[in-house]
Amino acid sequence: MAESIYIVGMGGHARVVVALARSAGFEPIGFIDMQADLSGAAAPAAQLEISGVRVAGGMSALRNAAGPNIAIAVGDNAARLRIASEIRAEVVGARFPSLIHATAKIERDAKIAEGAQVCIGAIVCAQASIGAFAIINSGAIIDHEDVIEDGAHISPGAKLAGRVRVGRCTHVGIGATVIEKVSIGADSIIGAGAVVLKDVPANTTAVGVPVRHLPRKSADRH
């Protein structure tokens, strides 16, 4: 029988994760709304149903579960890591299995850390390393010896050549291409369709072919 799993978050990425969890052999048994237990917050959207899954409650629902499996399905990279720490501190026996879609191809000597999500049709090649709570989205290619640090997100169809490093919580946009041995710092954003030929520093937004750096907006989230 499939192991049960709670899904934290109810936005667009949560829909992806419900399907991903099922494909990876888990049965999603409820969404967790992190706001639900806060005083004065609205009651959980009990009527909301996504792909047959309803809201189970807030953090208290996880505290009452025995050693729950949990997937963090929140698109904001830093928030995924923060929520994981909060849950770990409060929920005894919380487990964050990595989720690998049945159609994804992962070389045997690649490493996939806890809570990482490898989505439909993605490819992870030899000796690549995928960090905790990173997302390798649909059809992305992670080539040999790449290092994707914790909380990073490689968007659908992005292609990373060999020995690329992507820093913690960095977002590589949809369809971007990164040539071999390039290093992208933490908390950066690589735009949709970008071509990255040189290292990109931390906290940088880079767009275009080849990339140019944009002035950073204070509200930039990824």
Ligand SMILES: CC(C)(COP(=O)(O)OP(=O)(O)OC[C@H]1O[C@@H](n2cnc3c(N)ncnc32)[C@H](O)[C@@H]1OP(=O)(O)O)[C@@H](O)C(=O)NCCC(=O)NCCS
């Ligand atoms: C990079 C990105 C975050 C920039 O957003 P932003 O800071 O709001 O930037 P703006 O829309 O204000 O654009 C600023 C400039 O960059 C250009 N630009 C923005 N994104 C670009 C891109 N992907 N490629 C080329 N140029 C881009 C704009 O045309 C504009 O140029 P101008 O100043 O010469 O007019 C966004 O455009 C992007 O590409 N996001 C990735 C989306 C994605 O991959 N989603 C997948 C989710 S799974």
